[in-house]
Amino acid sequence: MKRLTLQISISVTHQCLFSLIYKTVIISVSEVDVMINIITSELPMIWKFVKSAIDLLAVWVLLYYGIMMFKTNMRTMQLFKGVIVVLLVKAITSVLGLVTLGTIVDAVITWGVLAIVVIFQPEIRVLLEKMGQTKNEVQHRLSDDERERAMDELVESITTMSKDKTGALITFERRQSLQDFINTGVKVSASIKAELLTTIFYEGTPLHDGATIIKNDMIVASACFYPPTNKEIPSQYGARHRAAIGISEITDSLTVVVSEETGNVSFAANGELTRINLNELRSKLIAELNWYDEGGEDHE
Numbered sequence: 001m002k003r004l005t006l007q008i009s010i011s012v013t014h015q016c017l018f019s020l021i022y023k024t025v026i027i028s029v030s031e032v033d034v035m036i037n038i039i040t041s042e043l044p045m046i047w048k049f050v051k052s053a054i055d056l057l058a059v060w061v062l063l064y065y066g067i068m069m070f071k072t073n074m075r076t077m078q079l080f081k082g083v084i085v086v087l088l089v090k091a092i093t094s095v096l097g098l099v100t101l102g103t104i105v106d107a108v109i110t111w112g113v114l115a116i117v118v119i120f121q122p123e124i125r126v127l128l129e130k131m132g133q134t135k136n137e138v139q140h141r142l143s144d145d146e147r148e149r150a151m152d153e154l155v156e157s158i159t160t161m162s163k164d165k166t167g168a169l170i171t172f173e174r175r176q177s178l179q180d181f182i183n184t185g186v187k188v189s190a191s192i193k194a195e196l197l198t199t200i201f202y203e204g205t206p207l208h209d210g211a212t213i214i215k216n217d218m219i220v221a222s223a224c225f226y227p228p229t230n231k232e233i234p235s236q237y238g239a240r241h242r243a244a245i246g247i248s249e250i251t252d253s254l255t256v257v258v259s260e261e262t263g264n265v266s267f268a269a270n271g272e273l274t275r276i277n278l279n280e281l282r283s284k285l286i287a288e289l290n291w292y293d294e295g296g297e298d299h300e
Contacts, residue, residue: 167260
């Protein structure tokens with residue numbers, strides 16, 4: 001009798017355990033189904049959020065590059081102000097119901113976009129170039145001694161032209177290509193030599209009128225022409241200074257200007273002109289050109 005009772009008890013226990021396991025599995029499967037349903041139902045909302053985030057990021061990137069372009073170029077800043085005025089007039093005509101004026105403003109907006117693209121094609125091209133620009137690693141094939149020699153030649157030529165009041169315009173290509181401006185001049189392809197640079201800018205020589213462009217450690221072109229800046233600058237600055245500022249507004253280049261009136265040396269970069277003392281010329285050139293970064297040495 002006891003044995004029978006024990007068997008029955010064991011059987012009941014097994015059934016209870018089986019029932020408990022079955023219910024647990026059913027509940028787990030049900031919970032998984034619920035979670036899958038929730039995730040599936042939320043997927044459109046999650047995807048919508050991701051698209052919105054990508055959209056906002058793209059707008060911010062465009063705004064950033066646009067602001068950078070406006071910040072360094074006076075013509076585009078003036079354009080930006082004009083667009084704001086047109087949009088304000090459009091808003092006023094919409095609020096007040098000025099039909100005739102609204103029609104004129106609509107026509108200006110419709111054809112203005114095409115006019116902006118045509119007139120500001122160089123600036124738009126520069127903006128697109130900057131957006132797709134990758135870092136151009138300068139490959140120095142010269143040894144440290146040769147690099148020092150090239151810097152000595154530069155400093156000697158600029159100092160000589162400053163003392164002799166020989167006007168000069170020397171541009172160094174950095175990350176952004178200057179090929180379009182190289183094509184406007186006479187290609188040279190020569191090593192940096194003080195005698196060559198002073199001869200190029202000696203008044204009366206065929207190549208003195210315009211800029212000389214240096215790429216890496218080579219003089220690649222002379223008699224190149226740049227679009228002058230539209231900024232209001234002091235009257236003592238002439239055409240060379242305007243050209244130097246102009247090229248620095250639309251590229252990341254460094255331009256050295258020697259005034260033929262005073263012999264003063266200035267650097268033009270990022271749309272700004274900075275006077276340079278001859279005693280600091282070498283250290284300033286090294287800092288701006290980063291020729292010695294690879295060696296990690298301080299040559300100042």
